[in-house]
Amino acid sequence: xxxxxxxxxxxxxxxxxxxxxxxxxxxxxxxxxxxxxxxxxxxxxxxxxxxxxxxxxxxxxxxxxxxxxxxxxxxxxxxxxxxxxxxxxxxxxxxxxxxxxxxxxxxxxxxxxxxxxxxxxxxxxxxxxxxxxxxxxxxxxxxxxxxxxxxxxxxxxxxxxxxxxxxxxxxxxxxxxxxxxxxxxxxxxxxxxxxxxxxxxxxxxxxxxxxxxxxxxxxxxxxxxxxxxxxxxxxxxxxxxxxxxxxxxxxxxxxxxxx
Amino acid sequence: xxxxxxxxxxxxxxxxxxxxxxxxxxxxxxxxxxxxxxxxxxxxxxxxxxxxxxxxxxxxxxxxxxxxxxxxxxxxxxxxxxxxxxxxxxxxxxxxxxxxxxxxxxxxxxxxxxxxxxxxxxxxxxxxxxxxxxxxxxxxxxxxxxxxxxxxxxxxxxxxxxxxxxxxxxxxxxxxxxxxxxxxxxxxxxxxxxxxxxxxxxxxxxxxxxxxxxxxxxxxxxxxxxxxxxxxxxxxxxxxxxxxxxxxxx
Numbered sequence: 001x002x003x004x005x006x007x008x009x010x011x012x013x014x015x016x017x018x019x020x021x022x023x024x025x026x027x028x029x030x031x032x033x034x035x036x037x038x039x040x041x042x043x044x045x046x047x048x049x050x051x052x053x054x055x056x057x058x059x060x061x062x063x064x065x066x067x068x069x070x071x072x073x074x075x076x077x078x079x080x081x082x083x084x085x086x087x088x089x090x091x092x093x094x095x096x097x098x099x100x101x102x103x104x105x106x107x108x109x110x111x112x113x114x115x116x117x118x119x120x121x122x123x124x125x126x127x128x129x130x131x132x133x134x135x136x137x138x139x140x141x142x143x144x145x146x147x148x149x150x151x152x153x154x155x156x157x158x159x160x161x162x163x164x165x166x167x168x169x170x171x172x173x174x175x176x177x178x179x180x181x182x183x184x185x186x187x188x189x190x191x192x193x194x195x196x197x198x199x200x201x202x203x204x205x206x207x208x209x210x211x212x213x214x215x216x217x218x219x220x221x222x223x224x225x226x227x228x229x230x231x232x233x234x235x236x237x238x239x240x241x242x243x244x245x246x247x248x249x250x251x252x253x254x255x256x257x258x259x
Numbered sequence: 260x261x262x263x264x265x266x267x268x269x270x271x272x273x274x275x276x277x278x279x280x281x282x283x284x285x286x287x288x289x290x291x292x293x294x295x296x297x298x299x300x301x302x303x304x305x306x307x308x309x310x311x312x313x314x315x316x317x318x319x320x321x322x323x324x325x326x327x328x329x330x331x332x333x334x335x336x337x338x339x340x341x342x343x344x345x346x347x348x349x350x351x352x353x354x355x356x357x358x359x360x361x362x363x364x365x366x367x368x369x370x371x372x373x374x375x376x377x378x379x380x381x382x383x384x385x386x387x388x389x390x391x392x393x394x395x396x397x398x399x400x401x402x403x404x405x406x407x408x409x410x411x412x413x414x415x416x417x418x419x420x421x422x423x424x425x426x427x428x429x430x431x432x433x434x435x436x437x438x439x440x441x442x443x444x445x446x447x448x449x450x451x452x453x454x455x456x457x458x459x460x461x462x463x464x465x466x467x468x469x470x471x472x473x474x475x476x477x478x479x480x481x482x483x484x485x486x487x488x489x490x491x492x493x494x495x496x497x498x499x500x501x502x503x504x505x506x507x508x509x
Contacts, residue, residue, distance in 0.1 A: 055410055056410075057406055057409060057410065076409075076410060076412060077412040079410075079411065079412065081410075083407070083410050085403055085406075087403055089401065089403035089404060089407055091404065091421075091422070091425070092503055093425040093426070093428070093501070093503050094425075094503075095503075102411070102421070103411050106411045106412070106413055106417065134502075134503040135503075136503065
């Protein structure tokens, strides 16, 4: 079963009004099980819109979205995905542990099971010692890790991330990228990841989907095969080739005609 | 030692007051000396205590009733938009009226021995700051929190309980802090307009009427202390209710 199927999706905001905007035009996307797909493109290309459509936070104007074999709405109600945004969006009145517990709480899990699962997730992101802290006591990078732990808490088959590392410094960002890959490999989670960093997209993904603006559409899908995803991979020839390919696709230059 | 500077200023002010009154031979009906007020306070401490207890009870009951109503109305108004649109201008208008002026009317509505009028006045005065602040807090929800709860498929009631209410707590307490002092003022001043005469307000007026100025001032000191107790208790409750903020200060 494929994790996400997007068929002929068009999204028009403010339809029929003078400020009508076509955010997405006839988009097709398939995310296979265990795949890590990045959406990359200039601002206004509709990459976040596409992610929000998959999350059923907004509805498509035309077309269909299937998540884990169900409609996007059903998948949302069944909590078939975890989501993380650019801002951690933690609840400041809850401790770190209780933030991670929240999605489990809403699923009706028992207290003990909730706690055990949340502690496990916090250990996964390396924050086991901070379970009793409040979010405001943590750094930005730590808060983002809590948000990722929260997204993973229901052990969803699909992880949706909207520039989750966008607000972090380069070093924290690279460390979290490594951690995220490890977690996804361990749990077999499929991921849709919105970013505007080419290097981040190439390093993380099995497929980079390049989008362009006005109207938002997919212009290229580049498969990334790196033998390993470690620090050495960031320096490898193959990695830079892929970075170049993505950059050219973003500029609209066909890959073959590159010098 | 953050408490030291205000303490020093306070002591200096009292000494200066004492010296001005004794050296300047100021008549006690203009301004009695702090030593005279203190002597009255010690002598009358039982009466001051009982009057403060009566006024404090009225203020407390008014505060609790007004605050509960304020929070409940704010919850209803945040849930049903038309209700908020109608009630906010009304609340703003009504809170601009001198509600204390209702006291004589309320006094006539109930028996002379009833404590209800003073409590009602306090409750009405408390209602507005609590209502308006709470409503503002309930309406200000982080858009990310809203979306997250949507992805969790949370119902409206769950959303209100887990996100809106805790998120509004700082606002509720801003309202309560204003309201706690207002409740004491209302309970005391309402007595100036008649009704049952057992609180600080009536003691102040009767002492002043008998030209017992140091005694009147002793009751005023009692009123100050009562207001302070209310305010500090609210601050303490605020800390207890929001441990995530307290820990940041600590």
